[in-house]
Ligand SMILES: Nc1ncnc2c1ncn2[C@@H]1O[C@H](COP(=O)(O)OP(=O)(O)OP(=O)(O)O)[C@@H](O)[C@H]1O
C-alpha cells in the first residue's frame with residue numbers, strides 16, 4: 001500500500017503529520033492549565049470525601065465512607081443507630097425545582113428576545129448583544145443586593161404598588177422562594193439569550209417563507225421549522241442556565257435570607273461553620289453525579305429527536 | 311397548445327419598495343394574464359422585477375396598487391399558507407433538519423392529509439424526479455442538482471394549481487441544466503399544472519415556454535410565443551435582449567394588409583410586420599434577424615449594399631459582418647453551412663444583402 005503512494009502524496013502526508021504534532025504542542029499549555037486547576041481540585045475533593053473530618057476544619061487522613069452515609073442518615077443521639085434523614089435530599093430537590101423553573105422561564109422569555117434580536121437589521125444586532133451583556137459589567141453581588149432593595153417591604157416595587165393603590169400594605173417578597181427564583185432568572189437570563197441568539201442569527205429566514213408556501217401556519221412554522229433548527233442553541237442555553245442555577249450560592253443566600261437553602265449554600269456551610277470538609281466534598285460530588293445523570297438523559301432525549309425528525 | 315381558462319391575472323400591479331426620494335418601483339403598472347396549464351416564462355435582466363412578481367403571487371409581499379386574481383378571485387385576503395400556489399425557491403430553501411422524504415411530504419402534512427396518503431404521494435414524487443434511493447437522506451447530504459429536484463418535488467407534491475419557479479436551474483452545470491429542462495417540460499406535461507418560470511437565460515426561455523413575457527425595469531414589454539418574441543420583437547429592448555439582431559433605419563411608405571412598406575436608406579422598399587396597436591409613420595426602425603438575410607454578389611439586385619468586413623466560421627454556420635454604406639453598425643448575416651454558407655465570399659468584397667420576404671418587423675420606439 002505504502003509503495004502505491006506517489007512522492008507528492010508522501011510529502012503531503014508527512015507535512016500533515018508534522019503540522020498535527022506542532023498543533024498538539026501548541027495546545028499543551030491549555031491542556032496543562034485545565035488539568036492542574038480543573039481536574040486537580042476535583043481529585044482532591046474526591047479524596048477528601050472519603051476522609052474523616054478534623055474537629056476544627058481540615059481532614060484526618062483516615063479512610064471512611066461516613067460523609068456519604070451521613071448525607072442520607074443521622075446517628076441517633078441515644079443509641080447511635082442510623083436513621084433516615086431527608087434534610088439534605090429536600091434541599092437538593094428544592095434546588096432542582098428552582099433550577100428547572102429558572103431554566104423554563106428563561107427559555108420562554110429568552111426565545112422571543114433572541115428572535116427579536118436576530119431579526120433586526122445586521123447593523124443593529126451588535127448593539128442589542130451589547131445591551132444584553134450590560135448586566136455583566138457590574139458584580140453579581142451588587143446586582144443581587146439591588147434586587148433586594150427593589151423587592152423588600154419598603155422597596156421600590158411595594159412603594160410603587162401602594163402609591164398607585166393596587167395594594168394597601170406591602171406584600172412580602174424578600175426572603176421567599178419567589179425572590180430566589182426571581183434572582184436566578186435575572187442572573188442567568190443572558191446565558192439563555194446569547195446562545196439562542198447565535199443559533200437564530202444563523203437561521204435562514206427564507207425557510208419561514210418556504211413553510212408558509214407549504215401551507216404551514218405561523219404556529220406550525222415556529223414549532224416545525226424554527227424551533228427544531230434552533231435546537232442546538234436551545235440545548236446550550238438550557239445547560240448554561242440550569243447547571244449554574246442549580247449550584248447558585250450568592251442569590252439564595254441574599255434573597256432567601258438563609259432560610260431557604262440551595263445546594264451551593266449547603267456545601268459552603270460544611271466548609272465554613274459546619275467544619276465538615278468531607279461532608280461538603282461528598283455533597284459536591286453527589287451534586288455533580290446528579291447533574292451528569294440528568295445531562296445524560298437530557299442529551300440522549302433531545303439528540304434523539306434531532307436525528308429522527310418529527 | 312395552451313388554451314383555456316385564465317389561471318392568474320395581474321391587473322395594474324405596482325410594487326414600490328421604500329418611500330420618498332429613494333423609493334424603488336420594482337413593478338410599474340404590470341398587467342398580464344396567464345392561462346391554465348401553460349408554461350409561462352418571465353424573462354428579463356437582473357433587477358427587472360421577476361422575483362417581485364412571483365412573491366406577490368405567492369403572497370410573501372403585497373402590491374402597492376392593483377390586484378392579482380386566481381381563477382377570477384382576488385387573492386389579496388389570502389395569506390400565503392392559504393394560496394393554492396407553491397414555489398420552487400431560487401435558493402431551494404429545503405428544510406435542513408428533515409430528510410428528503412420529510413421535505414417532500416411537508417406540504418401534505420400541513421394540509422392534514424393522512425399518513426398513508428402522504429407516503430404514497432412522496433413515493434410517487436420521488437419517482438417523478440428519479441430520486442427513490444435518496445428518500446431518507448438529509449438534504450445537506452445530497453448534491454446541488456438533487457436538492458433542486460427535491461425542491462421541485464416538494465412544491466409539486468401538494469398538487470398546486472400554479473407552480474412558481476424562480477430561476478430553479480441557474481445553479482446547475484450545462485449538462486444537468488439541459489436534462490432538467492427536459493425533465494421540467496415533461497413534468498409540466500404530465501401534471502397539467504400551470505408553470506410560471508423565471509429566468510434571465512433567453513435560450514432557456516425560448517426552448518421551454520409556451521409563452522414568454524419579456525420584462526425590463528418593472529414593466530412587461532411584450533408577451534408572446536417564443537417564435538413571436540424572437541421573430542416579431544415589438545421593441546428595441548426585446549429584440550436586443552433575445553438573440554442577435556440587426557436594426558435598420560427607414561421611412562414609412564404606406565400600410566397594406568397589416569404590413570408596412572418601408573423605404574430603407576439604401577433606396578429599396580421592403581415589407582415589415584407591425585406590432586399590435588402601433589400606427590407607424592415617418593422615420594421608423596426595423597429589425598431583421600441575422601438568419602433572415604442572404605448575402606449576394608455585389609452586382610445582383612439587393613436591398614442593402616456594403617463591404618464584407620469579417621467572416622467567422624462556426625462549424626454549423628458562418629457569420630458575415632457587412633459594413634453598410636452610411637451606417638456605423640455592421641449588419642450580421644448567419645448562413646447555415648449545409649446551405650452554401652461560408653463559400654464564395656471573401657473579406658473586402660463588395661456585396662449586396664437580400665432580406666427574406668416578411669422577415670422584417672417595425673419597432674415600437
Ligand atoms: N425588499 C426590497 N426592498 C427594496 N428594494 C427591493 C426589495 N426587493 C427588491 N427590490 C428592488 O426591486 C427591483 C426588482 O427586484 P427583483 O428581485 O424582483 O429582481 P429580479 O428580476 O428577480 O432580479 P434577478 O434576476 O437578479 O433575481 C430591484 O431593483 C431590487 O433592488
Ligand SMILES: [Mg+2]
Pocket residue numbers: 360361362476
Ligand atoms: Mg430574482
